[in-house]
Amino acid sequence: MRKNTNRMEKINSEYKRELSQIISYEVKNSKITGMVSVTKVKVTPDLRYAKVYVSIFNSKNVKKTLEGLNDAEGFIRSRVAQEINLRITPELSFVYDDSEEQGERIDRILAELKKEDSKIKNSNNQNSWNKILNKQIFKFIYRGDKMSTLDGILSEIEKAKNIVILAHENPDGDAIGSALGLCLALKNEGKNVEVVIPAYPKVFSNLPGTEYILQEGTREKYDLAIAVDCATIKLLNGWANYFEDAKKTIVIDHHSTNAMYGDINYVNFAAPACCQVLYEMFQYYKWDITKEIGTCLMNGIITDTGGFQYSGVSVETFEIASELLKKGINISKIYKQAMETHSRASFELKKIALDRMEFLDDGKVTFTYISKKDEKKVNAQNGDYEGIVNEGRGIEGVEVSIFLHETDKGYKASLRSNEYVNVSDVCLMFGGGGHPKAAGATMEGTPKQIKKKLIKEIERQLK
Ligand SMILES: [Mn+2]
DSSP states (O other), X not given: OHHHXXXXXXXXXXXXXXXXXXXXXXXXXXXXXXXXXXXXXXXXXXXXXXXXXXXXXXXXXXXXXXXXXXXXXXXXXXXXXXXXXXXXXXXEEEEEOXXXXXXXXXXXXXXXXXHHOTTOOOTTSHHHHHHHHHHHHHHHHHSSOXXXXXXXXXXXXXXXXEEEXXXXXXXXXXXXXXXXXXXXXXXXXXXXXXXXXXXXXXXXXXXXXXXXXXSSOSOSOOSEEEEESOSSGGGXXXXXXXXXXXXXXXXXXXXXXXXXXXXXXXXXXXXXXHHHHHHHHHHHHTOOOOHHHHHHHHHHHHHHTTTXXXXXXXXXXXXXXXXXXXXXXXXXXXXXXXXXXXXXXXXXXXXXXXHHOEXXXXXXXXXXEEOHHHHHHHTOOTTTTTTHHHHHHTSTTOOEEEEEEEETTEEEEEEEESSSOOHHHHHHTTTOEEETTEEEEEEOSOHHHHHHHHHHHHHTTOO
């Protein structure tokens, strides 16, 4: 009996640890706001059910946040099953922990913060209260504050003799722009830098610094590896070894689904492009942002915001654009090259995809795909399918557009939404992720089978 109690205690605490990690770093649901912290887990001895007690700080709507957690139960449970090997993975139900402990915890957080920052005196004031909680959330996410994270990155850069920069597979304009902008900035700092990107779309071949792009690194072990615009180590694809083998690793990103897989992680969820995160970083370091570096960074900002049109665009985005214009960058040229120039093959691919497009759910969802056979037929190059996913979204009445593109590992699904469907949540269910209105996942099966799976998840959110 005693032995059994010990075992349950061990399981409970293991669950608490894993659930805390998964909820803080991986769960993305539009209903969840504020900071969720797991206070207690109770698994039934038959392992069939688990009650997860959570406290929720600084939330716009606690009830909705709780609902969001319960909505994400399937994903959370499947992730727990991967991490903890039990005969059965219990069904989770999330309950709000309204105990006194919470008050105590906030007191403790405040006491801690006061020690760190003697400037915070008037904690009754709503504004400074929000500031404190924001700071706490930051500390929670980055495991440190913003400045010390940036200082930590700089000191690793200073120590490193050779550095490798990596980006996600099938890199887009933000991934390429980030990698090249960072590469040029590090070169200016006198660093030995390599960018390892096996293949990238031709439209970016005129960017400054492409001469430093290698298909394979020149060494096995680097002093420092920096991944940019890449949410998970899996997305580094076959080049993750450069990251894993490096002495130190840094992740710089803006995806809310980022798994924080580096030794130091600098992830700003609020930035519309990783290039914007880098701009702010270079400014903090007082590094010279040359016209060449600016051109690379603007390439990422323009492509990831669809030409300044997506919702993540902020005051800072235009301030950066304005500063870069003063440096002489040519926004119109960057825009034209990245957004408006298409190859003949990409036109032919688009024709095939549009011809195949289906309207589902009363015209609220569009679906189409491109196979390897199609690509071969039109002699397509890497990246020629870019942009097809946006075609469906632009049609009146459409909320979600789905585009599948065949790869060596199955079909890569790209989803875009207009108003209310969180496609990042949909993609998370299939091991992918991204942003609320633009996300992707690699899936197995035929286009028809994948369509069915995706529609089932999307329909949960359709109004
Ligand atoms: Mn990006």
